[in-house]
Amino acid sequence: MNPLIVSGSPHIHGEMTIKSIMWGVVIALLPAWLAGVWFFGIGAVIVTLVSIASCVLFEFLIQKFVLKQEPTVNDGSAVVTGLLLAMNVPSSLPWWQVVIGSLVAIGIVKMAFGGLGKNLFNPALIARVFLLISFPVTMTTWPLPIESRANVFNFDGVTGPTPLGTLKTQLAMGQTVAQIKLPSYTNLLWGNIGGSFGEVSAIALIIGGIYMLYRKIITWHIPVSFILTAFIFSGILCLVNPNRYADPVFHILAGGLLIGAIFMATDLVTSPMTAWGKIIFGIGCGVFTILIRVFGAYPEGVSFAILIMNAFVPLIDRAFKPKRFGEVK
Amino acid sequence: MLKTFKKGGVHPHENKFSANSPIQPIDPPQKIFVPLSQSLGAPSKPVVKKGDEVKAGDILATGESFISSYLHSPVSGKIENIDDFIDVSGYRKPAIFIEVTGSEWNASVNLSDELKEDITLEGASIIQKVKEMGVVGLGGATFPTHVKLMIPQGKKAELLIINGVECEPYLTSDHRLMLEKPREIITGTRILMKALGVTRAIIGIENNKPDAINLLSKHASSYPGIEVCPLRVKYPQGGEKQLIQALTGREVPSGKLPIEVGCIVQNVGTAFAVYQAVQKNRPLVERVVTVTGTNVLHPSNFLVKIGTPVSALLEKAGWQPEKAGKVIAGGPMMGKALLNADVPIVKGTSGILVLNGKESLRPKVQPCIRCAQCVSACPMGLEPYYLARVSEVEKFDLAENGAILDCIECGSCQYICPSARPLLDHIRLGKLKVNQIIRSRNQ
Numbered sequence A: 001m002n003p004l005i006v007s008g009s010p011h012i013h014g015e016m017t018i019k020s021i022m023w024g025v026v027i028a029l030l031p032a033w034l035a036g037v038w039f040f041g042i043g044a045v046i047v048t049l050v051s052i053a054s055c056v057l058f059e060f061l062i063q064k065f066v067l068k069q070e071p072t073v074n075d076g077s078a079v080v081t082g083l084l085l086a087m088n089v090p091s092s093l094p095w096w097q098v099v100i101g102s103l104v105a106i107g108i109v110k111m112a113f114g115g116l117g118k119n120l121f122n123p124a125l126i127a128r129v130f131l132l133i134s135f136p137v138t139m140t141t142w143p144l145p146i147e148s149r150a151n152v153f154n155f156d157g158v159t160g161p162t163p164l165g166t167l168k169t170q171l172a173m174g175q176t177v178a179q180i181k182l183p184s185y186t187n188l189l190w191g192n193i194g195g196s197f198g199e200v201s202a203i204a205l206i207i208g209g210i211y212m213l214y215r216k217i218i219t220w221h222i223p224v225s226f227i228l229t230a231f232i233f234s235g236i237l238c239l240v241n242p243n244r245y246a247d248p249v250f251h252i253l254a255g256g257l258l259i260g261a262i263f264m265a266t267d268l269v270t271s272p273m274t275a276w277g278k279i280i281f282g283i284g285c286g287v288f289t290i291l292i293r294v295f296g297a298y299p300e301g302v303s304f305a306i307l308i309m310n311a312f313v314p315l316i317d318r319a320f321k322p323k324r325f326g327e328v329k
Numbered sequence B: 001m002l003k004t005f006k007k008g009g010v011h012p013h014e015n016k017f018s019a020n021s022p023i024q025p026i027d028p029p030q031k032i033f034v035p036l037s038q039s040l041g042a043p044s045k046p047v048v049k050k051g052d053e054v055k056a057g058d059i060l061a062t063g064e065s066f067i068s069s070y071l072h073s074p075v076s077g078k079i080e081n082i083d084d085f086i087d088v089s090g091y092r093k094p095a096i097f098i099e100v101t102g103s104e105w106n107a108s109v110n111l112s113d114e115l116k117e118d119i120t121l122e123g124a125s126i127i128q129k130v131k132e133m134g135v136v137g138l139g140g141a142t143f144p145t146h147v148k149l150m151i152p153q154g155k156k157a158e159l160l161i162i163n164g165v166e167c168e169p170y171l172t173s174d175h176r177l178m179l180e181k182p183r184e185i186i187t188g189t190r191i192l193m194k195a196l197g198v199t200r201a202i203i204g205i206e207n208n209k210p211d212a213i214n215l216l217s218k219h220a221s222s223y224p225g226i227e228v229c230p231l232r233v234k235y236p237q238g239g240e241k242q243l244i245q246a247l248t249g250r251e252v253p254s255g256k257l258p259i260e261v262g263c264i265v266q267n268v269g270t271a272f273a274v275y276q277a278v279q280k281n282r283p284l285v286e287r288v289v290t291v292t293g294t295n296v297l298h299p300s301n302f303l304v305k306i307g308t309p310v311s312a313l314l315e316k317a318g319w320q321p322e323k324a325g326k327v328i329a330g331g332p333m334m335g336k337a338l339l340n341a342d343v344p345i346v347k348g349t350s351g352i353l354v355l356n357g358k359e360s361l362r363p364k365v366q367p368c369i370r371c372a373q374c375v376s377a378c379p380m381g382l383e384p385y386y387l388a389r390v391s392e393v394e395k396f397d398l399a400e401n402g403a404i405l406d407c408i409e410c411g412s413c414q415y416i417c418p419s420a421r422p423l424l425d426h427i428r429l430g431k432l433k434v435n436q437i438i439r440s441r442n443q
C-alpha cells in the first residue's frame, strides 16, 4: 500500500481558479471588444495584439530575469491587463506608445509592488493615465467609428471628438446643452461614437457584466453603486440647470463610465472586500467621475475617479467589516 | 423558496454514491479495540481488567466526571489488554483491546426489532438512561448527549431540532438511517422532547433527500408537535448555528450555545441511539458508517461495531488500496485524514472516504488576489483571508479581534479560494494560539 497522504481539512477544492477567473473576464470583455473591432477595424486589432503581447512578455521577462521567480504568465492576469489597456485607448494609438503603456502597467504598477495581488492601483488605469499625460495628442485623437475601419497607421481625416469632448468644448464656448449636437441614445447604446475602442458599446459592456455576475467573478455592489451614484449626481445637476448640465442617461452611456464601472472598478485586486466596502467604493467612484467631468479640466473622469478610490481601499477594508454571525455588540 | 441559513456557504459536488445501498451489518474481526476517549471531555475509566470475560453490552468503562461517557463492549470476548494505540492524529491514546469470541449479549438488552413506541420513563430517568447507555452526539462532535439534555440554570429549552441535514458530500449514513428506521427516529425524537420538556421539534432535512423527507413527514404526521422541514441544499447547513438559523431565523450569539435561543440540536443518528437506549436498554456499541470514494468498488453503508478497524470496512467495500491517496474519517469538508487504516471506528465516525491519488493532492498555492470569495463563503461572516494572514505572521491579538474563535472550521473558505490558499490550516493554528493566550490571561 502507498503511504497515505495526511493534511488538514477540507480535502476537496472548488472549481474556481485564478485562471478560470481571468479567462472569465476575457470572455466577458469579448462582446465589447468585438463591438470595438466592428466600429474601429484593423487599428483596434493591432492595438490589442501589441498590448497583450507586450504585457505578457514584460511579465515573463521581469519574473524570469529581474525577480528570478517562476513565471506565472499562464494564469492569464497579464492577458487581462493587456486587453483592458488596449480597450481603454484610441484604436489609432501608435504601437510603441502601447508598448510603453504595457511597461508601465506591468513593470511599474504590478511587478514593482510585488506581483499579482499586491498592487494598490489598477495597472491598466495607471498606464492609461500615464499615456494621457505623456502623449496628450495621440491619446485624445479619436478615430471616427466605421469610417476609420480600414485605416492602419494614418488616421488623417477620419477623426472626431468623443461625445463628452463635444459637450465640454461647446459648453465652454457658451452654448446650452440643448444647442449642442450630441449623438443619439441609439448610437450611444450600440457604440457608434468616438472614444477608446473598448468603451463605446454600452450594450456589449452590460452583457459582459451580466456574464461576470453569473459566473460570480464580481458582485453587483460596485457597478450598481457606481452607476447609480453617477446617475443621481448628474441627474440632480441636470435638474438644477439643464442648460449647463447634460442629462444623467447621457452621462452613463457616454465615455468610459460603463467599462469603468463594470470592468475597471471591479478589478479584484484593487477593490474592497466586503459588501459595504464595495458600495462605498462605488459611490466614491461615481461622485468623483461626475465631479471631474463637470468641473474638471478633462472631459472624462472615470480613470481618475477609480484611481483615487483605489488609494482608499486599505482604509475602506479596515473600516467596513462583514456583519458577523451572532455578533454581540 | 426553501429555507436555508443566510450568510455564506458553498455547493460542493454531492457525490452520494452510496445513497441507494441499504445498511448492511458487518462482522467484527477477531480482535477489536475500543478507545477510552471517544467523546468530548475526560476519557472514560476502565472497569474491566486484562483476562476478564465480557458480553456484548457489558460496561467497559464509566464516565462519571461531568463531561465524559460510558463505554460498553460491542462483542462478547476476552479483555486482552488495556494499552496505548496510535490514534487518527498520531497521538498515543489508551484503548481496551478485546479478543472476540462471539456476539452473546448481556441479558438486560432487548434484542428484538419490534417497534416500541410507548415511552414509560420520565424526564430525569431518561437522561440517566441515555448516560448509562453511553449515548453521545453521532454527528461528529461526540458531545455526551446527557450533558446536552441537562439545561443550565436560568435557561429554558423550547424547541428540539433534529439534524438530518447530512451536508457533507459523499456521506449517506444518516440518509439511510432515516429511510430504514424512520419510526424509531420519530420515537427517539419524542423521547428527547420528553426529557427536555419541550412540545415542539423540527427535523431539518436537505432537499436532496426527498425520500427521507416524505417518509419522516408521513410518520411524524400523527404527532402534532413534530414537523419535518425541507431545506435548500447548502454547505455547512449541518452546523448547529447554521441549522438553527435556517429553521427558526434565530442567531445564536457569538461564543454562546444554542440554548441561548431556546434550542437543542441532536443528530438523527443520536435520536436513533436514544431510542435504542431508552426503549431497548441497548447501549451504543455500533453505528452506521458510510464507506465510499471514486475508486471504492462497492460504496456501502455498514452497521459497524465500535472498535472495528477501518481496514476491515475498507476491504469489505473493495477499496483498491493501490489507487488510494487519502483515507478520511468523516466527510471531505471536515473529516480527518488518517495516517493509517488500522485505527478503530469510534462513536463519532460517520464515514470513511477514500480519495484517489489525484483527488488527494491540493492544487498549487498562489498569491491572494483579494477576490473576496472567502469572505462571501464564510458562514460565520468572518474575513478568512485576513485571519489566515494575521495568524501566519503571528499577530494573534488581531486574530482575536477578528473573531477567529467564531470560526467553525467548516472549510468553505479554503474550498472556494481560487488561489487554493491553505486558509483553514493557518486559522486552525491561530485559534489554538488565541485559546492558549486567553487561558493564560485568565489565570
Ligand code: SF4
Pocket (backbone or CB within 6 Å): B377, B378, B379, B380, B381, B382, B383, B384, B406, B407, B408, B409, B410, B411, B412, B413, B414, B424, B427
Ligand atoms: S473555516 Fe472558519 S473562516 Fe473558513 S469559512 Fe468556515 S467558519 Fe469561515
Ligand code: SF4
Pocket (backbone or CB within 6 Å): B367, B368, B369, B370, B371, B372, B373, B374, B375, B384, B385, B413, B416, B417, B418, B419, B420, B421, B423
Ligand atoms: S478566496 Fe483566496 S484569493 Fe480570494 S480573497 Fe480569499 S484568500 Fe484571497
